């Protein structure tokens with residue numbers, strides 16, 4: 017095509033688009049740090065990483081294209097919540113992989129790769145200090161690496177990696193928190209290329225953390241990140257597993273470092289995902305799985321047919337309870353402090 | 355027995371005569387395979403890869419030559435625009451630069467035999483490349499190998515081959531940038547900013563982008579830099 021048109025979102029402030037995002041999302045502290053804006057910014061000016069979203073020098077460098085506003089899940093924010101619609105729900109444990117709970121996120125990804133449903137998947141790996149890093153999975157063998165599976169309670173630049181992936185691959189999968197899943201849907205509605213994301217695996221999520229703040233907090237508890245083998249949040253407790261034992265404390269203690277953007281999020285179960293996975297609703301060592309889309313159903317059926325996982329019943333009640341709880345503790349608009 | 359011997363003697367005699375005739379011939383008008391350079395020069399084909407000349411009026415400063423050079427021998431320097439200079443201490447005469455130039459601003463000559471006094475002199479800037487280097491020519495003949503049913507031979511003509519070529523024109527397949535996925539366009543207008551030929555226009559009121567095929571040189575800068583890879587070079591008739 018030689019001539020084409022661009023649809024621009026409506027501005028709410030007489031500023032460049034990033035200025036609008038700043039006024040509407042970042043300053044009011046409802047930004048979820050999903051990193052969609054950083055992913056889409058054509059001049060790569062928007063920064064994410066382990067710090068709040070920013071665009072140093074945006075007055076000069078922002079090209080005012082509006083892409084960041086188009087993909088932001090918190091622009092014109094209407095919170096999603098509940099268990100959402102699903103085709104089937106079960107509790108399962110992969111027989112092939114080890115992960116946070118039943119490694120079903122990993123199992124879905126491996127099977128999607130093996131079935132040729134996706135060419136690659138974006139995962140979040142960690143280093144010795146538990147800093148996050150995205151990895152591109154093209155071979156299920158990579159998923160044997162325990163630093164690649166498992167939960168990291170720190171933000172990760174997943175969507176920038178997803179964006180790079182869709183430029184080269186026609187079928188991509190990724191794993192993300194509910195805000196990332198919602199952001200991806202907005203990206204898909206705004207820019208056709210993101211239809212190449214064929215499988216969006218959502219994680220149950222109450223909150224996430226900045227790595228620096230979490231490690232500082234744990235340091236005060238006498239825990240060095242490099243000694244940590246696993247972190248988990250179960251029944252209101254933050255659990256840190258180390259080689260020489262376990263440290264447990266109430267999640268409430270972390271309240272001061274829960275990012276404000278998480279505190280207006282009501283989507284626990286990632287309602288817009290193709291498949292949502294979490295630990296709530298299952299016994300230890302199993303993952304709760306909500307199969308929501310046809311593609312996810314195809315993968316679940318393949319896992320079943322090949323006997324790759326052990327299946328049990330999941331507790332819908334337990335999941336519902338957490339969904340309701342999240343809506344309750346995260347009102348939107350946020351309650352004024354004091 | 356006797357008859358056989360006679361026949362052999364005749365053969366031997368013939369062979370000796372052949373050798374003597376050949377010896378005479380080579381003494382008077384010898385055959386040869388070598389070229390008597392520099393008194394004569396071999397005729398080079400039109401696509402010979404020699405010293406490169408530069409046409410500043412055609413250059414659009416797209417940097418393609420500098421980017422493609424595998425020996426990193428091309429340095430862009432700013433004059434009226436950014437123009438290429440070639441460092442002949444590095445150049446490997448692959449002529450990727452000539453082939454990649456979308457406007458034919460770089461072209462080859464048949465000159466390969468120039469001497470530089472110092473390494474420094476081998477670094478030519480765009481201005482020095484505007485004309486073919488001057489040669490003192492000592493040749494008055496052009497030779498050419500001819501291969502036919504009688505074998506091959508060297509043919510010598512009393513003429514001088516023109517070494518500074520007119521542009522060697524390959525029938526052009528013109529390609530222009532086309533938006534193949536407008537629904538993924540971010541509207542960032544980086545392509546508009548980067549186009550060295552102002553071939554992409556933007557209508558800020560109607561939010562429309564437009565590629566003007568008659569202005570597009572097919573240099574591909576916009577294609578390479580599009581953050582969503584929605585542009586491609588497509589052949590035009």
Ligand SMILES: Cc1cc2nc3c(=O)[nH]c(=O)nc-3n(C[C@H](O)[C@H](O)[C@H](O)COP(=O)(O)OP(=O)(O)OC[C@H]3O[C@@H](n4cnc5c(N)ncnc54)[C@H](O)[C@@H]3O)c2cc1C
Pocket residue numbers: 114115116117118119120121122123138139140141148164165166167168169170171172174191192193219220221222223224225249293294295296303304
């Ligand atoms: C920040 C966060 C908060 C969570 N909160 C809850 C909760 O409150 N209740 C609950 O039931 N479950 C929660 N989960 C999900 C739970 O911890 C497990 O990830 C889930 O049960 C899947 O387990 P699994 O063994 O099937 O996953 P695995 O097979 O081990 O795979 C884990 C996947 O998670 C991805 N991942 C890890 N860290 C991140 C990250 N920071 N960002 C994006 N992707 C990541 C990895 O790439 C991997 O694909 C949370 C997860 C995260 C990341």
